[in-house]
Amino acid sequence: MASSQEEVTLLGAIGSPYVCRVKIAFKFKGVEYKYVEENLANKSEQLLKYNPVHKKVPVIVHNDKPLAESLVIVEYIDETWTHNPILPSDPYQRAMARFWSKFIDDKIVGAAWKAVFTADEKEREKNVGEALEALQFLENEIKDKKFFAGEEIGLVDIAGVFIAFWVPMIQEISGLEILTSEKFPNLYKWSQEFVNHPVVKESLPPRDPVFAFFKGLFENVTASK
Amino acid sequence: MASSQEEVTLLGAIGSPYVCRVKIAFKFKGVEYKYVEENLANKSEQLLKYNPVHKKVPVIVHNDKPLAESLVIVEYIDETWTHNPILPSDPYQRAMARFWSKFIDDKIVGAAWKAVFTADEKEREKNVGEALEALQFLENEIKDKKFFAGEEIGLVDIAGVFIAFWVPMIQEISGLEILTSEKFPNLYKWSQEFVNHPVVKESLPPRDPVFAFFKGLFENVTASK
Incomplete structure (x- = not known):
């Protein structure tokens, strides 16, 4: 402590x-x-x-x-602060946690962002496709586990807060379907578990001002078509 | 072991x-x-x-x-394999090693690559500028140290093998000046130390076939102008 x-x-x-x-x-x-x-x-x-x-x-x-x-x-x-570990102690599990966290940054955040905040339909379509393909890997990875590392939240869950909190918001703003319970049932279930975890819930920003900000950004970008 | x-x-x-x-x-x-x-x-x-x-x-x-x-x-x-540590044991030093390694991947590898392997002069100029700007940060970071973490090679040096071995090769092929002893005296000195470290020397690919491969690639790309 x-x-x-x-x-x-x-x-x-x-x-x-x-x-x-x-x-x-x-x-x-x-x-x-x-x-x-x-x-x-x-x-x-x-x-x-x-x-x-x-x-x-x-x-x-x-x-x-x-x-x-x-x-x-x-x-x-x-x-x-070594209590309540975020990374597992086993070297291979640690490496896999780093691998998937990097994967989220490299393959999901950018694609989902560009899918929403663009005025170019082709660009949108391409990025939606890439985001869906990447999310399928995470869907296969989470399977029926509560969190990526098991029963407690860890590095991959924390890296994935963009998927659990930001993606539902920007898909509501844009009308795009990216993370849905039909497409990705396991990942959708995880996202609900994660945003409702007490530690996470208290760390998320208030939805309304953030929603309003990104809605303004979206309208700005798509109006400039 | x-x-x-x-x-x-x-x-x-x-x-x-x-x-x-x-x-x-x-x-x-x-x-x-x-x-x-x-x-x-x-x-x-x-x-x-x-x-x-x-x-x-x-x-x-x-x-x-x-x-x-x-x-x-x-x-x-x-x-x-925990003997001969590659990362330092101090958490802050470990974090800085990760920071600079990621920096090399995010800001240098792509920019230097795109500077060389493009037929578009504007694109080339932009990427040379970005690579030089990024290398200046590393120049300031290495200072007069032998390796990034001190006397022994570590994570940042290993991440930087692209700068020490590949950059001199692709700048010879392209005629661009990226890593030179005039522009970056400390980093240039480091690159010489690094490629001549016995462990590194034995791990580098043979220069001739790799040079020939990238020369062919360069001629191919620039001929398609």
């Missing part, structure tokens, strides 16, 4: 699924931190100083040491 | 910097393995079975358990 001398800060943005991963990890470990909301249209000097490479959130600062990249941060949290 | 009962196979391709990372890690640990050269124009059933998600090399199979993604594999090797 973090001692009271430790100082932990999170620079975040309310609508970011990457920031939400870090919030879930901190909540899961019971780590207290100071949260600073960044205005991404006008980035703070602190953000530019602590993440000069990517200039993106999330960034954590732990005892003056800054760290960026959500999955790197989640592993750091797991190795620093 | 791997016991003699252990079976380790690596599916690779001679010209792949990602495969080379895994070779270096195995050599560094002294792990014996069976190497299978894949023909990427006609992928084997074994490759498709063991990496159905990406259908790419490298793949390792350790006691019948397959694993893909080069950086995931290198961490797995480090956690399975």
